[in-house]
Amino acid sequence: MGLVCRGGTICPMKRPISTLLPMVLYAGLLLSLGLSVWSLARTETYRQRSEIIASQALEIRSRVWQAREHVARIAGALELARQTGKSVPQLAMSSRLLRFNLSLLSRLEYVKFFLGPENQAELEGLIAGIDAVLLPAAVSGRNYQEALQSIISTDRYLVRLSSTTVNSSQGLSVAVQIANDAARNRLRLFAALSALLLSVIAIHQYNKTTREKDQHIKSFSLLFAHMTRTRIAALRLFLGYLDGPIPPPLEMTDAAMRTVVELDSINEGLMIIGHARHQAKLSPLGRIISDIARGCQNTLAVEADIEARETLVPASQFHLLIDELVRNATNAVAGREDQVITISAVIHQRFLRRPLLILTVSDNGSGMTQELLAKVREPFFSTKAGKHVGLGLTNCVELMKTMAGKLEISSKPGAGTSVRITYSVR
Template identity: 25%
Template sequence: MAMNHSDLLTGLLLNLLVILIVILLLNFNYLSRNKVHKLHIQPLSIYLASSLLLLLSLALSVQFEDGFVYDLRFIPFLLGGIYGGKRVLPWLAVTMIAIRAPMMGPGLVVTVIMAIVFTFVIMYMRPNLENKAWKTRVYWYTLMSFGYSVLSLWIPSLIFDFDYSSSFLVYSAVLSGSTFFVFYLCEIIRKIYILQVEAIKYEKMQVVSHLAASMSHEVRNPLTTVKGFLQLINEDPSNVSTNSELSKVAVSEIDRATEVINQYLNFARPHPELEMEVGIRNEINRSKEIIMPLAVKKGIILKASILHHLSIKGDPNKLQQVLINVMKNGLEAMETGGTLRIFSYQEGDKVFIVINDTGVGMTKEQLMRLGEPYFSMKGKNGTGLGMMTAFQLVEGMKGTIKVLSKPGKGTSVILSFPIHGGEEKVKSVKQTTKVRPSLR
């Protein structure tokens, strides 16, 4: 039976709406699981998502002419082929045919031909488009979609003497426009992922550049000691026993300088994604050692108190980056000196890390904007990416950040994480110590 233009347009637009809703929900789920820091998506996930969209598209299909069913199934097929590659595309072609097979009719032959033809087209075009600008890729995907719509009419007209040109114009326009819109949205989201990953790297390197200036103080001291000892050994080379002791001290000082340099290099270099047991005490002590030269340079007292030996599940490199970002912000809030306190305690099934400074503090309005990109208390010297990155990394480890602050009294940043090991670890601690952050 024939389908009027209004019903065809309504059906296709409903199909588009469902595709967009599923794509957005999948992206929100991806973000909530902290995949924002790694762009790669598993081929299996792409295949399952595309197959789901294929099934929904066919469920919302419109009967164009007796035995022919038209919908927007080419969009998820193209999405899976472009973003999943050769490992996904052939299986998607088989899936598209398998889903269409139960409906039978002459349209099944068209589906088989189109699936085979466009599997080879996408395989050929995909590597050629990878290095193109994202807008150029979107235009090419739209052109492929238009080509699909043309062939989907031309093939039936040749084989089955099918001619329904007026409705074809509606179908072709909606399919091509929908493809442009869906891929434009996907490429924008993909670009946001890339920019966020780059922002995290930029913020980390900015912290390293600031710490490097203060590192010279920490390295210069042992080098000065080594230089003095070598001069003493040179003045009296015959005194073997004394020179032996001086040599041992000189070697230990060189080792200390090497360890300081290694700490900075370990913080600066890229690390693979990890999920493991992370000891809170160890990471706080490492972060304290890295930030100490900057504190000494500014005349700030750094105190740390860890009242447990608990651990959390996550990435130690991410936790270290969060701690150093927050500590550095605290140091920069105390231009005339002060005290930076870091302490950690257990409360229930969570472990808390509190970083408290005696700096300038923040107003309620400033607190509300904390974590926004490019909002910074440092004026033109700040980007606001440090706290934005900290919020994202902590959320990725199933933690939370709470900030308490009063102008002129200082700021307390409170990080909380679920204890690794659950109830067993909580029960093993017989007495729970509760410490509240102070703004003094």
């Protein structure tokens, strides 16, 4: 339905909740899927982080064990030199190797994550002690007792350092594991939410299909009632004459026979429309317009490019719709010397959606007032008192709904009427 706006144009009402609901559901589904992918990526990140922590901790412990091996050699060499009073040639080399190993350990970028500031400061102090005590003793062959005490302190520190590294790596691993578990839980939550939204969308689409079927049946019933009511009334009047003493005139008998033929034709056409959703016969739009133009008493101005003319549309429905709109336009321009009836068609290409056919039938007739526009959608309403009793704009609107299309009317008194059809083509 619509509201009559300023200037006599029928404007669409605000979108109801049922129209916005699919957009909300699909947006929620996309958001949920996006969050699921994000959670999966975070899980992989935490897994890699855990592996990095284990690798870094192993690197630190490996260097600590290498340093302890050097410490053991140095301690043995110092004890031997202290007891014999003779220098050991390997002492200076082992001391330099120990200093080099501890210096590499202190320069590791990630050592600060495993050692606190106190341990790092003590490590720097050990390196300074090697330079001040151990190396001079190894070179000069004196102060072995002081050097031995320094190397024993170094060994004790390295034992604590190894234990601290293990504890820190375990703590970091536990924190990463907690974050990983949280990411996995989020992943399960978003996956469940996605499944729920998919179920809701499936139910919504099923209900929408059911409503469309009901709408199709309703529109079909209105079409049938509108196109047969007056003819059945005429036949009933004719049958009333048959029961009287005076036989009906020959003209009335001929009119009754024509009405029977019309009813048979209407019945056949409506049966085609009734099954058209599954057995639609497609035809180029240009051919349908040409057929209607040949049977029209007025000259039609057709404005359609090749793409629009070659577009395949349901033949029966579009022929019925365009023919009805052209007939309405013909009646509207009757009595004017400059009669203009225009049929225009254009195809709008849309991103990731079916192309949209926009077909317009316009005239330069007398137009309609706002009150008349408000009534044109009422069932069985007609502005014509002549012989033509067609679909009516009401049933044109309903028929377009059954094809998932839309029909809009704009009109101004003295400026003519324009009917715009939008339809998604295959």
